[in-house]
Amino acid sequence: MATLSLRQTEKTYENGFKALHGINLEIADGELAVLVGPSGCGKSTLLRMIAGLETITGGEIMIGDTVVNKIAPADRDIAMVFQNYALYPHMTNYANMAYGLKNRGYSKAEIDARVREAAAILQLNDHLDRKPRQLSGGQRQRVAMGRAIVREPKVFLFDEPLSNLDAKLRVDMRLEIKNLQQRLGTTSVYVTHDQVEAMTLADRLIVMNGGVAEQVGSPIEIYEKPATLFVAGFIGSPSMNFLPGRVADDRSHAMFSDGTCLALDHDVEAGRDVIVGIRPEHFTLQQDGNGPLKAKVRMVESLGAETLVYLDFGIIGENVTLRLQGTHQFARDQELTLSTIANQLHLFDRETGKRI
Amino acid sequence: MKRVQFGHSPVPYLFVAPQILIILIFFLWPAGQAVYQSFLLEDAFGLSSQFVWFRNFEDVLSSDSWAKSAVFTIVFSFIVAFLSIAISLFLAVRADEIIRGAKSYKTLLMWGYAIAPPVAGLLGSMLFNPLMGDLYILLNSMGFEFNHIQNGNDAAFVVILIAVWKQISVNFIFFLSGLQGIPKSVTEAATLDCKSAERRFWTITFPLLAPTTFFLMVINLTYAFFETFGIIDVSTKGSPGGTTATLVYKVYVDGFLGADMGSSAAQSVILMFMVSILTIFQFRFIERKVHY
Numbered sequence: 001m002a003t004l005s006l007r008q009t010e011k012t013y014e015n016g017f018k019a020l021h022g023i024n025l026e027i028a029d030g031e032l033a034v035l036v037g038p039s040g041c042g043k044s045t046l047l048r049m050i051a052g053l054e055t056i057t058g059g060e061i062m063i064g065d066t067v068v069n070k071i072a073p074a075d076r077d078i079a080m081v082f083q084n085y086a087l088y089p090h091m092t093n094y095a096n097m098a099y100g101l102k103n104r105g106y107s108k109a110e111i112d113a114r115v116r117e118a119a120a121i122l123q124l125n126d127h128l129d130r131k132p133r134q135l136s137g138g139q140r141q142r143v144a145m146g147r148a149i150v151r152e153p154k155v156f157l158f159d160e161p162l163s164n165l166d167a168k169l170r171v172d173m174r175l176e177i178k179n180l181q182q183r184l185g186t187t188s189v190y191v192t193h194d195q196v197e198a199m200t201l202a203d204r205l206i207v208m209n210g211g212v213a214e215q216v217g218s219p220i221e222i223y224e225k226p227a228t229l230f231v232a233g234f235i236g237s238p239s240m241n242f243l244p245g246r247v248a249d250d251r252s253h254a255m256f257s258d259g260t261c262l263a264l265d266h267d268v269e270a271g272r273d274v275i276v277g278i279r280p281e282h283f284t285l286q287q288d289g290n291g292p293l294k295a296k297v298r299m300v301e302s303l304g305a306e307t308l309v310y311l312d313f314g315i316i317g318e319n320v321t322l323r324l325q326g327t328h329q330f331a332r333d334q335e336l337t338l339s340t341i342a343n344q345l346h347l348f349d350r351e352t353g354k355r356i
Numbered sequence: 357m358k359r360v361q362f363g364h365s366p367v368p369y370l371f372v373a374p375q376i377l378i379i380l381i382f383f384l385w386p387a388g389q390a391v392y393q394s395f396l397l398e399d400a401f402g403l404s405s406q407f408v409w410f411r412n413f414e415d416v417l418s419s420d421s422w423a424k425s426a427v428f429t430i431v432f433s434f435i436v437a438f439l440s441i442a443i444s445l446f447l448a449v450r451a452d453e454i455i456r457g458a459k460s461y462k463t464l465l466m467w468g469y470a471i472a473p474p475v476a477g478l479l480g481s482m483l484f485n486p487l488m489g490d491l492y493i494l495l496n497s498m499g500f501e502f503n504h505i506q507n508g509n510d511a512a513f514v515v516i517l518i519a520v521w522k523q524i525s526v527n528f529i530f531f532l533s534g535l536q537g538i539p540k541s542v543t544e545a546a547t548l549d550c551k552s553a554e555r556r557f558w559t560i561t562f563p564l565l566a567p568t569t570f571f572l573m574v575i576n577l578t579y580a581f582f583e584t585f586g587i588i589d590v591s592t593k594g595s596p597g598g599t600t601a602t603l604v605y606k607v608y609v610d611g612f613l614g615a616d617m618g619s620s621a622a623q624s625v626i627l628m629f630m631v632s633i634l635t636i637f638q639f640r641f642i643e644r645k646v647h648y
Contacts, residue, residue, distance in 0.1 A: 072551055079548065080545070080548055083541070088542060088546070090563040147545075147549075
């Protein structure tokens with residue numbers, strides 16, 4: 001059990017490429033922190049630096065009270081679950097789990113007890129004598145988790161552990177990981193590019209982009225108050241709609257180039273260039289045709305529980321997504337009238353992309 | 357109705373015909389000749405011959421010089437195979453770890469592959485030339501009384517040195533590609549599980565290289581058995597007193613220099629038999645212990 005602190009952690013590669021620009025992060029004991037971001041944002045690099053697989057070129061990483069910058073990976077008391085499982089193909093699943101303990105000098109009895117306990121938790125009892133290649137993808141990932149659990153480390157590191165699994169299994173394993181982490185209460189860092197995975201798993205979400213932590217907070221905080229345009233567009237599926245506009249002189253409306261006005265509830269100066277962010281689920285369909293926004297239906301996707309409608313707002317925005325509960329029938333090019341609620345709108349500065 | 361076809365086109369047979377001809381003329385016919393000749397006793401000029409059943413075999417198997425050569429061949433082959441595998445594995449592991457200038461290291465280590473065995477033999481015999489050979493002079497100046505012209509062990513050392521050196525580059529290439537075939541995440545997982553790099557090598561890397569090692573063992577034993585002919589012929593010619601003559605070299609010496617075709621043929625038949633046994637043994641017993 002330990003906290004994990006990153007202080008101005010930087011990574012510059014030998015060719016001069018700066019992958020991480022000073023990351024500051026405090027992860028509390030027992031917390032599950034999720035690093036999420038598009039590929040190339042530095043999230044995996046950061047995880048590998050915590051593990052000791054990449055050198056730290058600036059700042060420090062602390063596990064508990066120890067600075068681990070110069071400590072060998074095997075001595076950091078962390079365990080990692082890899083994307084492609086990284087099981088030792090020539091060993092049985094039992095030996096795979098026992099390997100780390102054996103090298104740390106645990107007694108045979110202790111190793112056996114720990115492996116059997118982990119196997120019971122992960123329902124692997126019947127597969128211990130087999131080789132990894134005789135198992136399915138989900139079972140292999142369980143063995144990889146078992147290998148991490150038996151070590152009883154201070155920190156678990158997960159590097160996109162579910163991305164090699166099929167969709168159904170991914171949802172099951174996601175729940176299983178969450179359960180397991182809560183049950184063991186081990187501080188964990190989880191890397192993913194899948195924002196649904198990130199939202200569902202995280203106690204704390206770290207949205208990364210271009211080597212910078214754009215926002216750190218609880219999933220709901222980030223969903224409700226995204227700090228930047230990037231975070232707003234990345235978190236939430238389908239993504240938030242962005243409409244460029246200007247704050248009207250009365251400061252209580254946003255005006256768009258075609259004269260449409262939306263009521264605002266923000267403290268913002270008049271005449272400022274802004275981008276208005278509206279989540280697809282925050283439009284209200286006005287059946288009586290009485291509302292500020294007029295749009296044409298371009299395409300409809302019916303998912304059963306909800307319907308996604310792709311709309312054309314004309315010059316304001318040609319590709320706007322609307323999410324409605326239940327099933328709806330719309331004709332192509334049908335005119336819809338929509339309204340919004342002032343406190344559900346997000347305002348971003350058009351130049352800096354920062355939340356207003 | 358399906359028609360049973362008898363009139364196949366002859367074209368496919370034409371395509372394989374050259375290969376079949378080559379096998380017939382250069383492999384099966386000489387092999388048959390060897391078996392036939394092994395039952396004959398011929399005079400030195402090949403003018404008359406007599407069918408003697410297994411007398412050639414009895415003579416060969418009961419002769420001291422053949423037994424000596426057989427022992428030398430086995431010891432020589434295992435030493436050459438072991439050393440060239442061990443050294444090249446070491447080099448490949450080290451070259452794989454290098455990040456800067458890796459390409460030039462690898463290219464340099466592969467160069468030896470391009471050298472033909474007789475050329476390697478020639479290089480070796482020049483290095484050990486008693487009048488001007490650098491290694492000969494070096495070893496003697498270091499206090500070893502090195503004389504491969506008269507001392508059988510010293511001569512064996514020379515042949516083994518050349519044979520191993522020649523084979524390292526081939527093994528190196530295979531080991532390097534074998535090492536690169538090990539998923540990076542597996543080695544990384546091992547770094548988290550085991551602190552000692554040496555232990556990691558023996559418990560993870562080496563077992564994962566087992567298929568490569570097994571394959572190379574077969575290749576290297578065959579190499580030491582047969583392909584070192586060129587090296588021996590150019591460097592020691594089996595001297596002193598046949599101590600560095602492998603079975604293959606002895607076949608050549610007895611048949612083509614000694615003109616005893618019957619004995620030479622009998623030896624090569626025995627050799628064929630030994631190689632078949634060796635191959636069966638390797639694939640039956642050793643391959644089972646290899647983890648794929």
